[in-house]
Amino acid sequence: MTRVFITGAAGFIGSNLTDRLLAEGRTVVGWDNFSTGRREFLADALKRPAFSLVRGDNLDAEALRAAMAGCDFVFHLAANADVRYGLQHPERDIQQNTIATFHMLEAMRANGIKRMAFSSTGSVYGEAATIPTPEDAPFPVQTSLYAASKLACEGLIQAYCEGYGFEAHIFRFVSILGERYTHGHVFDFMKQLREHPDYLRVLGDGTQRKSYLHVGDCVSALVSIPAKGFAPDVRQRVAVLNLGTAEYCMVKDSIGWIAARLGISPRLEFTGGERGWVGDNPFIFLDTVRALSTGWKPNLSIREGVERTVDWLAANEWIFSARE
């Protein structure tokens, strides 16, 4: 891993990963279409000679192939992460996740690059019967276009490992939060509370149980786990690993932490129902024994992660007025 290509480099996780890899002395080529990525997130990276940035979209297969030339590892993070509104534009998940990943794999193949890591999601487990959910949980039924399109990416990557000798680490994330976080419940709540600090509208009944991981801990896993490689006797060089903390919280717990951090007591209005939206999963909690067995472990609790997110959003109010 000397010259690293990162799709979605200007995004929340991508820009944090970029900074980490540059700090470790790697050369990084960042790729982003800036549909949700922010140039501001790469302000530090852009000052470093080991970083170069290419503006481009994964759907432009030729440009992607050209940009990737000379790299030896790909972090594929670019995605449509607009989980909640998938039903309003179903083509977006197919294009920005599934087809984009196919183009990424083909660009790797054209360039002779065989090592990669991919950001998948714990949502691929659907409404899991086994909680905490291990990677080899019973074959799930999909409940959202976002998760279905990510599962499609996983399958493609696995087939490339079997068929073309690729080596891949597929990470199934819980929700990630922290510095540069630009969507999700903490973002939504903070945005509302800026406008009306005395009142908060909450999707669902607030009892949805979710797990979160701080972006710093996420990036540590992305960097440290693939670096260990694979045992020489492994036939199919693909590892699937859940990433999360060993805890979960209720949405209303998180609201309490946010309010306490801000020193306010908003009146809460719940839209009701155990799901915040169609395809929402009322309980996500992943078994992370496999990731922990590599020596990686998260340093921050969910509460600490939420608080850091609140602090960053409060200090970066420009993010709320920027285009969505």
Added chain:
Amino acid sequence: MTRVFITGAAGFIGSNLTDRLLAEGRTVVGWDNFSTGRREFLADALKRPAFSLVRGDNLDAEALRAAMAGCDFVFHLAANADVRYGLQHPERDIQQNTIATFHMLEAMRANGIKRMAFSSTGSVYGEAATIPTPEDAPFPVQTSLYAASKLACEGLIQAYCEGYGFEAHIFRFVSILGERYTHGHVFDFMKQLREHPDYLRVLGDGTQRKSYLHVGDCVSALVSIPAKGFAPDVRQRVAVLNLGTAEYCMVKDSIGWIAARLGISPRLEFTGGERGWVGDNPFIFLDTVRALSTGWKPNLSIREGVERTVDWLAANEWIFSARE
């Protein structure tokens, strides 16, 4: 199920299904791009006023939407079934399976059609650790582009069931054989033996264990199981069912049955290795308890299915000289 739309209607399974539905008094609209489908297979159907045929490709979203108008059930069978050569043209599985299925779902949505059945594959289990493999086997790792692209279809269909209130039956087939069979090991062997009856080249070492189902039994399941519908209290109306016989055979068993049926004794040459090709699965045997619990059961054994296939191919030699 009064006016039924069948994608891949001119194919092996599609044409058998078409004939069955017409015999039961349904109106059928057949859709096929004739990439592998044969007009000859629809010779009987085309004589019936209840059948209409539209030539078109699932990648032509607009034509597909128009052709589907007025139907109330869709059997989505059109696919790239060229399992073995996926690595030579990886885009074909993505386009003909995954994207084609997305267009099919969107065409249904545009037409207000909510009920469907889909032909998936037992290959989605990868190299299963649990054999016979049940539908809720541990979350698998994909080993072929074909299976990965079919899994992607399953996920999309499931997300449409959750998100748009679709009702779907997803069938994971073992290999299907019988009348109008145009690819697979019996076809390959018969084709070779026509050219040189004294000699047969076999991919792998002949010990690959596979399960087969006769197309008549397959069609019975496709017609009878979705007709039962879903219990009114089911939240997500999607059923996943394995289809196969309660037995498997070795490739070399099948060779023995074929040779006996033809009254020949070819010399065998094995290419070696436990997999016939990259992504081949050395052991496929599905648990069919779920399908059997609906009252469906296969009438023919694997040997009977192989023999019927041999008889049909011997009586329809034109199939070997037709374009592949």
